[in-house]
Amino acid sequence: MRMNIHFKNRVACIGAGLTLFRRRLFETPRELAWEAAKQALENAGMELKDIDCVVFGSAPDAFDGIHMQGEYMVDGAGGYKKPFTRVYVGGGTGVFSVIAGWWHVASGLCDKVLVVAEEKMSPALPHPQYVFHHIFDPITDKPLGVNLIWIFALEMHRYMYKYNIKKEDIALVSVKNKRNALDHPAAQLGAKITVEDVLNSEVLVWPVQRLDISPVSDGAGALILTSEEYAKQYTDTPVWIDGVGWNLDTTYWTNRDLAFPKYLYYAGKMAYRMAGIHNPRKEIDVAEVYDPFDYKELHHMEGLQLARKGEAPILTREGVTERDGDLPINPSGGLLGVGNPIAAAGIMKVAEIFWQLRKEAGKRQVAKDPTTGLAQAWGDLMQIGTVVIMRV
Amino acid sequence: MDKNVKLPGTPYSSDDFKKGKIPYVEDVPKARYTWSAGIAMSRFLEELKNGRIVARKCHECGRVYVPPRMFCSYCFRPTDEWVYVKDTGRVNTAVVSYIGADRGKLGEPLVVAVIELDGASEGMGILHKLGNVDPEDVKNRKVFNMRVRAVWKKPEEREGAITDILYFEPIE
Numbered sequence: 135m136r137m138n139i140h141f142k143n144r145v146a147c148i149g150a151g152l153t154l155f156r157r158r159l160f161e162t163p164r165e166l167a168w169e170a171a172k173q174a175l176e177n178a179g180m181e182l183k184d185i186d187c188v189v190f191g192s193a194p195d196a197f198d199g200i201h202m203q204g205e206y207m208v209d210g211a212g213g214y215k216k217p218f219t220r221v222y223v224g225g226g227t228g229v230f231s232v233i234a235g236w237w238h239v240a241s242g243l244c245d246k247v248l249v250v251a252e253e254k255m256s257p258a259l260p261h262p263q264y265v266f267h268h269i270f271d272p273i274t275d276k277p278l279g280v281n282l283i284w285i286f287a288l289e290m291h292r293y294m295y296k297y298n299i300k301k302e303d304i305a306l307v308s309v310k311n312k313r314n315a316l317d318h319p320a321a322q323l324g325a326k327i328t329v330e331d332v333l334n335s336e337v338l339v340w341p342v343q344r345l346d347i348s349p350v351s352d353g354a355g356a357l358i359l360t361s362e363e364y365a366k367q368y369t370d371t372p373v374w375i376d377g378v379g380w381n382l383d384t385t386y387w388t389n390r391d392l393a394f395p396k397y398l399y400y401a402g403k404m405a406y407r408m409a410g411i412h413n414p415r416k417e418i419d420v421a422e423v424y425d426p427f428d429y430k431e432l433h434h435m436e437g438l439q440l441a442r443k444g445e446a447p448i449l450t451r452e453g454v455t456e457r458d459g460d461l462p463i464n465p466s467g468g469l470l471g472v473g474n475p476i477a478a479a480g481i482m483k484v485a486e487i488f489w490q491l492r493k494e495a496g497k498r499q500v501a502k503d504p505t506t507g508l509a510q511a512w513g514d515l516m517q518i519g520t521v522v523i524m525r526v
Numbered sequence: 527m528d529k530n531v532k533l534p535g536t537p538y539s540s541d542d543f544k545k546g547k548i549p550y551v552e553d554v555p556k557a558r559y560t561w562s563a564g565i566a567m568s569r570f571l572e573e574l575k576n577g578r579i580v581a582r583k584c585h586e587c588g589r590v591y592v593p594p595r596m597f598c599s600y601c602f603r604p605t606d607e608w609v610y611v612k613d614t615g616r617v618n619t620a621v622v623s624y625i626g627a628d629r630g631k632l633g634e635p636l637v638v639a640v641i642e643l644d645g646a647s648e649g650m651g652i653l654h655k656l657g658n659v660d661p662e663d664v665k666n667r668k669v670f671n672m673r674v675r676a677v678w679k680k681p682e683e684r685e686g687a688i689t690d691i692l693y694f695e696p697i698e
Contacts, residue, residue: 291620392640
């Protein structure tokens, strides 16, 4: 792909905010968005009047049953009487909303952007998973009684078969991330668990078991992005967004290579080129890769070229991806530990890289001295990769 | 942000909700949809009634698409030709489901698979159920690359739906 990598403005992240992530939160979607946005503004030393435009992200409307989410959220997200955009690419939305915020600033259109993502999955009954039934093709897939976990299980099993990966090695991801989440202030499922706990948990769709999966969550997150000129007015410690990338594979998911996420390989390549990164494994110091399932962390590491094909489980077993390892992955605790309010979870990941690079992650701070980090999300019908690369 | 920061948000449990401790409103949307099957899939569904699986071929790249589509996603030009693919194939990947679409437990576990049909382009799989396959053979991965064939409903019971194929079963 040919790509313009010369932009009008270098883009900085200068503030972040989060709510708790929980199975059910009493606040309305607007109230949650407001809490996260307020916190991000305070963190950046700004007020809403300083903001030029607002980007909002949330996943399928069917979760909270309000089929006009963007407009409904305008007040809570701080978009009232401002240029306001809602973006949506399923689970990839959180990081994609940051990419959309980035292009507002990089293009020179705006200088100061508030990015907000919010999700309430709890309103859907009997279980939010049933809402996912309606994302499938009504002619070829839905009549078979498809459950969302089928397609992940099918992909996980193909990946395990292709590279001869054991369930024990995949379970290590869940153990690591839930343990990391014990140190995260928003975390829903921080816990000390063992590989045996994962392997003994309820089998939902073999090879997927209950502890292989992130929870259903409510929550919100927000970030402030500005041009270089304004970043320096507000802070001495901006974190630069030096690369963005996104890419979609076909929605005919049964026609794809299930063992390797090509969409992410292309999205990563786009972001690396923009950031001038030639050897991701050496140049990325810390990464938040999308982990709604434990195998997905491994799959995504390989798609991002942070590991060779089939190598991610080995790096995990050797401890390379722990906080004190050479390539810490998901020091926040990820979706498996912190929770998965879909779009908000993507913001949580970008926020973690922001804090890690500013050395503000407290007990979660990685042992090495990180200067370059990556955050990634994944979604739609398992088909999009969204990537941002950040530096100090 | 350190662990000890207190973040906003008020958690509650489903019990609070059932006991009426949480003010709420409820609504059940009665939305119904009819999806026209379109040009390619109408023919596909008609052919299922005849016990045949029809695909579309692109002459530019040679891809044979199942399910069929009137345009080539890669070349972004019209596909050129209807071709029949076989109702036999091999298993690309398979899993054992213990839950249904609504997350409720299934009485009997269900084996589902991505099946690459003979005559379709490599990697061009479809989703369907597997019958007469021991879940243990899924777990021990014997099912990968297994040769399978479609088991059809009786002709008079077919209705032009993907479920006209009951499931795929191993070819002895």
